Amino acid sequence: MSDEYPLITTPITADLVRGAVELERTERGVLPHRLPAAARARGADGQLLMAESQPSGVRLVFRTRASTVELDALPTRRAYRGVPPRPDGVYDLLVDGRLTARGSVAGGNVLILDTVTGATEPEFEPGPVGTLRFTDLPDGVKDIELWLPFNEITELVALRTDAPVEPLPDRGRRVWLHHGSSISQGSDAAGPTTTWPALAAARGGVELINLGFGGGALLDPFTARTMRDLPADLVSLKVGINPVNTDLMRLRAFIPAVHGFLDTIRDGHPTTPLLVVSPVLCPIHEDTPGPSAFDEAAFAVGRVRMRATGDPAERAAGKLTLNVIREELSRIVERRAAEDPNLHHLDGRLLYGADDVAELPLPDELHPDAATHRRMGERFADLVFTGDGPFAPSRGRLPR
Template sequence: MPDLLDVPLLPALVHGALELEPTEDGGLRPHRLPAWARGQNTDPMLAINEAQPSGVRVVGRTRATVVELEALVTRRALSGAPARALGSVDLVVDGEVLGGEVVPNGDLLTTDVTTGVTELTRGGPGTVRFDLPSGEKVVELWLPHQEGVELVALRADAPVEPVPTDDRPRWVHHGSSISHGSNAVRPTGTWPAVAARLGGLDLVNLGFGGSAVLDPFVARTMRDTPADLLSLKVGINIVGGDLMRRRVLGPAVHGFLDTIRDGHPDTPLLLVTPVLCPVHEDTPGPGAVDPVALREGRLVFTAVGDPAEVPAGRLTLRVVREVLAEVVDQRRPGDPHLHLVDGLGMYGPDDTGAHPLPDALHPDADTHRLMGERFAHNVFGPAGPFPTA
């Protein structure tokens, strides 16, 4: 076994995060929102999810044949629900996904779905090790997308240098748990990661489970983040949380887009409508966990709003798509770089037979791949709004 060198955890080695928090032990904790934005947030769910490094990776150029990453991961579980698949660190070499390894040990945060009480069980850090091809190459270690991660140490049998520039277009995307990667098995398998790889883009994933709700601090974060392409996929969390009525949704979307445009007046900007979610297509929120399924050990979501209240302004996904189309129609005369992307083209009514949603809300791993491929074809293809070929 070759002797391994301690590689300093330089911030320049970490791509896809907007801020790195130094830890007491000399490590780094990636964040996908800056500290000022986190300070304006009052939602514990968003606080947890923005620190789950979906799309974040350690990137370096090296001639090493072995690399190790030591990290402390914090996993989440719901009492009574099936255990979520353990997240992996994925190895990508010169753009090709070569494999993945689960970080051993780790802390576990268990939440009682009936009371909201959480319990933390300590497990400590663990190390993943990868054998690498010979020669000089660019190595990426994609971090688990649904686990909190503290980077503890990086080791290799040769120096690892930061990649000084990335000449690929930078794509900054904001969305819900589906964009975050819920039910995807590996970090390179979330639909934004799949689409970015196919389109040759440098991804910054601001998909936050349960939290694509038009928060102004997220709009300002997108405004201030360098980007060649911006996208906003919104709807399911607003409906599922029963957070708005039709009267305020359109102005709120306008305001979010106005803020982004303050920093990116001419950058291509995609407004992506919701993918299909049958339980919320015609039934308003709030969403809830199906208690019968939970007693059977299954996690299934349902909608408990009253469809009769839709004419009075309650939101469904069908209504959200109408409002988003209206917003784009209103803005396009003065904003030719704004584009509407139909989420049903990523996952729609014809897909439910071959690709059912396991929990009635989130796509499985194969469906994430399918959605990423379709998004890349529809958006990055020759006829799309942002062709990259």
């Protein structure tokens, strides 16, 4: 194919999208969501509504002979007043499973947050639809995966190719349903296929549904019900940093909230391998409670840096730290596993721990960089998807 062929517009429908829980029809096209409308109506705050509509792990998938693929999209990006603009979100194009090209969409809307004034509502600056174009793709029939940015709301407007497309057949892979915080969503990964869950999924040969929500891994019942109702062969929950850095709850509330979350998942997945992952190392919150706050001195020189504002002495009153949460998660899983042999625990410090801090420090004190995402994804795959790991292939695929 070449530019002499007219481009074909294909409607973006659910059979061309993976990793999304729901597609919302808009005036322009479709908006992928990672929480269903019923969950979004259950008191989700603005932060969670933004995070769930940032399509981490969502991808367009199809089979085609096309050598040219175009996507019109309307991104909505975050910006912090007084801080240099963040890089545009990255789209990854895979051809037959191999990363072939990357790109970004120009234009789009901007949500401007002002951390100095503390304004609760971001300022909204509208922008135009942009176009992403990939050309000179290999000849012949091929499987295309176009992974969407993990860090910007992405309204899909139009898909065009120079040859017809058809939905990609089910490849028989197990489905891994994962929930976590901004680190699971992607934080500062290099691209959507190099977040740690995406890397682990590729190494494990599974289909990923990523319910990692920046600031939103708070044991919300509506998230548990969403996980309960989604088909999955493997389920994992990475929890800890958000209850600490939001200072949302005390130990008395945290323990039954974890049990309730697991109980709800088990209502829909009674024997599915279920892995509870405790927090990775985060020095500022290991023994210091939250909430986290922006470091104003760093902002003054154009940097984003976080600090812990709690008092370690408040642990005696039930305030949460990462070490407290790790101890409780280990204890909870150990007790429940006596009656639930498919429930497992993984200490998050095996993914990123004390030995990693000097080599790969957290740039803003909370979130890992691209190299750390790769290390975490590789370690998770080795620990969980191989050998006697809880998601090893020997555990088989569950009937649907």
